[in-house]
């Protein structure tokens with residue numbers, strides 16, 4: 473996926489807090505250990521700026537980084553982003569055992585399993601079962 477130049481350059485413009493989060497998250501990406509990070513901050517604090525810098529860094533090194541969001545408004549902001557239900561083929565009616573409609577051996581499912589980084593904007597607005605369904609892919 474083509475990395476926008478401004479997102480690549482964003483890495484050198486991060487403020488102190490963004491740089492701390494950037495370093496901590498990338499350290500985990502590079503070490504290959506699975507970690508869940510929750511980025512919290514009020515509106516316009518610079519979360520999306522951080523996400524774009526992270527996506528640019530990981531993608532420009534040839535690794536797979538996926539972006540998704542709970543609502544279509546947020547999904548329009550990040551490059552390559554699509555609303556989670558559609559990106560992960562999750563039925564709208566879900567419960568604790570729901571499986572994605574995506575075949576396990578499909579290219580999309582393989583891409584998800586290979587991803588080094590998944591950024592989920594507005595994750596707290598998603599149902600718990602939606603996130604757990606993605607975890608089962």
Ligand SMILES: Nc1ncnc2c1ncn2[C@@H]1O[C@H](COP(=O)(O)OP(=O)(O)OP(=O)(O)O)[C@@H](O)[C@H]1O
Pocket residue numbers: 485486487490513514515516517518519520521522
């Ligand atoms: N380190 C930075 N250097 C320059 N501009 C920045 C930096 N961080 C954020 N910005 C700019 O500040 C504005 C708000 O940032 P951003 O959209 O990332 O906030 P946000 O926390 O995602 O907001 P929201 O929660 O409302 O979506 C944007 O125009 C963004 O480009």
